[in-house]
Amino acid sequence: MLKLNNLCFSYTPGKPVLQNLCLELADGELLAVMGPSGCGKSTLLNLIAGLLKPTSGTLESDSRRTSYVFQEPRLFPWLTVEQNLRAVLPHKTDAADSAAANAASIADALALVELPDAGRLYPSELSGGMKTRISLARAVVYGGDLMLLDEPFAALNEELRADLLRRLKTRLKEKGTSAILVTHQREDAEAFADRIFRLPPATAAPAGSSAP
Amino acid sequence: MKSWKKALRLLLSIAFWVLVWEAAAFGVGNSLLFPTPRIVLRTLWELMKTPLFWKVTGLSLWNVLSGILWALLIGILLAVLTYRVGLLRDLILPMMTVIKATPVASFIVLLLIWIGSAKVPTIITLLIVLPVIWTNLDEGLRRQNPQLREVAAVYRMPAWRRVRLLTLPSVKPYFVSACRTSLGLAWKAGIAAEIIARPRNSIGTMIGDAKNYLNTEEMFAWTLTVILLSLLFEFGFVAILRRLDRRPAEQEDAPC
Numbered sequence: 001m002l003k004l005n006n007l008c009f010s011y012t013p014g015k016p017v018l019q020n021l022c023l024e025l026a027d028g029e030l031l032a033v034m035g036p037s038g039c040g041k042s043t044l045l046n047l048i049a050g051l052l053k054p055t056s057g058t059l060e061s062d063s064r065r066t067s068y069v070f071q072e073p074r075l076f077p078w079l080t081v082e083q084n085l086r087a088v089l090p091h092k093t094d095a096a097d098s099a100a101a102n103a104a105s106i107a108d109a110l111a112l113v114e115l116p117d118a119g120r121l122y123p124s125e126l127s128g129g130m131k132t133r134i135s136l137a138r139a140v141v142y143g144g145d146l147m148l149l150d151e152p153f154a155a156l157n158e159e160l161r162a163d164l165l166r167r168l169k170t171r172l173k174e175k176g177t178s179a180i181l182v183t184h185q186r187e188d189a190e191a192f193a194d195r196i197f198r199l200p201p202a203t204a205a206p207a208g209s210s211a212p
Numbered sequence: 213m214k215s216w217k218k219a220l221r222l223l224l225s226i227a228f229w230v231l232v233w234e235a236a237a238f239g240v241g242n243s244l245l246f247p248t249p250r251i252v253l254r255t256l257w258e259l260m261k262t263p264l265f266w267k268v269t270g271l272s273l274w275n276v277l278s279g280i281l282w283a284l285l286i287g288i289l290l291a292v293l294t295y296r297v298g299l300l301r302d303l304i305l306p307m308m309t310v311i312k313a314t315p316v317a318s319f320i321v322l323l324l325i326w327i328g329s330a331k332v333p334t335i336i337t338l339l340i341v342l343p344v345i346w347t348n349l350d351e352g353l354r355r356q357n358p359q360l361r362e363v364a365a366v367y368r369m370p371a372w373r374r375v376r377l378l379t380l381p382s383v384k385p386y387f388v389s390a391c392r393t394s395l396g397l398a399w400k401a402g403i404a405a406e407i408i409a410r411p412r413n414s415i416g417t418m419i420g421d422a423k424n425y426l427n428t429e430e431m432f433a434w435t436l437t438v439i440l441l442s443l444l445f446e447f448g449f450v451a452i453l454r455r456l457d458r459r460p461a462e463q464e465d466a467p468c
Contacts, residue, residue: 049366068366074359078381087377088367142367 001027002048002146002178007057009043017043021057023197027145028176030169032189035199041182042071044199045148048180063178065144069152073131075123081134082106082119088142109137112167128155136164140171147172147179153188161185165192247429256433264413269437272333272415276402279337280394286338287345287390294346295353308343316340316401320408329409333416336405341394352386353379391449399442 002025010016017040025031033041046052047059049068067088075084085106110116113133123131132152139147153161169192172179183189189196233249240246247255259265294301319339323332356378364374406416415434422431 051362051365065368066366068363070359070363072359074363076360076363076377076381079377083377087369087373138367 001025001060001062003058003060004048005058005060007047007059008055009040009047009052010055016055018047021199025146025178025180027062028173028178029195030172030179030181030193032181032183032193032196033199034183034186034189034196036201037184039199039201041199042150045150045180045182048146049148061146063144063146065142066146066148067139067142067144068148069136069139069150071150071152071154073123073128073135075131075134075138077123079122080119081110081115081121081123081126081137084123084134085109085138085141088138105141105143106137109140110134112140112171113137113164129157129160132156133164136168140168143175143177145177147177149179149181151182151184154184161188162191168192244426244428247432251429252432252436255429256436259430259433259437268413268415268418269441271411271413272403272406272438273441275333275406275411275414276337276398279334279402280341280398282334283338283341283345283394283398287342287349290346291349291353294350301350304346308346311339312343316404317408320405324409329411332409333402333405333411333414337398337402340397340401344394344397345390348386348390349383352383355386356382388453392446395445395449396442399438399445403438 002023004021004023007018007021007023008016009018021044033044035041043052045068047054048061049066075081076087079087086102089102089105106119107116110118113136115130115133115137118126118130118134123134126134132155136149136152139149153164156164165188171177179192181189181192183192230249237243237246237248243251290304294304316336319336320332323335327335360378360382364378369377403416403419406414407420408416410417410420415438419431419434422428422434
């Protein structure tokens with residue numbers, strides 16, 4: 001479970017991005033976060049991922065492993081797709097078993113994003129949309145109990161986006177993984193999430209949530 | 213361009229400059245002042261037949277090589293330390309700036325007074341190469357992509373994996389650039405130090421002796437030896453890098 005109590009954050013003193021934010025996320029729950037540009041949606045994900053520290057308030061999390069699909073694909077340009085995915089796999093001591101299991105989970109993640117033959121390609125050989133899907137495959141390979149998605153499908157066409165969200169939702173529900181999807185698309189939020197959380201503009205009052 | 217075409221153009225270019233040399237020597241008309249390429253090659257061939265040539269070349273090679281290796285070792289260690297401790301960078305930076313700005317001859321004279329002639333070429337090579345290595349590596353380490361560092365942090369990559377997959381590939385272009393610059397500088401500085409410090413059995417001492425006896429052919433022959441050694445070093449270095457680097461050249465991220 002994830003619980004945010006009166007969470008505040010500002011990049012510069014006196015200019016809060018998030019103010020007294022309260023939010024709970026149950027185990028296995030899929031949440032969509034919506035709100036106007038600059039209201040702190042990405043900041044919220046960075047705080048949850050531990051990349052930023054709250055200015056005040058608390059962030060309680062049972063999550064031991066959090067995967068994050070950033071807005072940009074953020075793939076290692078000098079590694080192939082397969083190596084990019086392998087890079088986030090945990091190191092195991094039993095080499096033979098681990099190698100077979102790793103190869104299987106990489107193949108499974110690539111199949112999920114419909115790029116089963118992309119393993120040997122370098123990021124420079126992929127289109128923008130393909131890179132985004134590989135970034136999602138990396139999060140799937142990593143597993144974990146919480147997945148953060150920061151508008152990852154903005155560059156994809158509507159049909160592919162809907163298909164990926166549906167596949168991802170099914171996978172997350174199967175595994176019981178919680179997820180927070182930041183999006184501007186209402187239809188994406190409704191298709192993916194159990195609940196939509198509306199983040200107000202940075203200076204407005206604390207936020208509330210509603211069922212989709 | 214195909215490799216044989218490249219090689220042919222290189223050979224033609226070398227042939228052109230040898231012809232220019234031949235023409236210039238012919239124009240001067242005094243082999244005591246400006247020997248022809250043929251005379252220099254013949255002198256070099258005669259020198260190569262003597263055991264002294266190989267001893268002298270070997271010792272100069274060792275002087276320069278050990279200077280480069282020490283500079284690499286110290287430069288890498290310092291770059292890692294200054295990357296980790298910002299305060300240390302502030303401390304090291306003025307020292308490196310002074311080393312870069314100080315004339316090589318001043319260092320050579322000071323070292324001659326302090327430690328005698330034997331180790332001067334090695335230390336001079338070290339002093340010339342060290343700032344180049346440190347500056348480039350420090351820059352490379354600091355310019356690691358912050359977005360990829362966040363990926364490594366979120367996905368909790370173990371330290372050794374971060375170094376292997378993020379730090380080393382990020383720093384590599386800076387390291388290669390530093391080494392390429394350093395190799396040429398190392399030979400220039402090392403031989404200059406030998407000419408002034410005159411350690412026993414070194415190419416620099418031989419060049420100095422040749423100058424004293426107005427033996428221009430030998431001076432050219434020893435200089436040609438240094439040029440060939442320097443080129444050999446660079447080709448060897450590039451060959452090693454090609455072996456280590458299996459990914460396509462267009463994947464390389466040049467220093468920005």
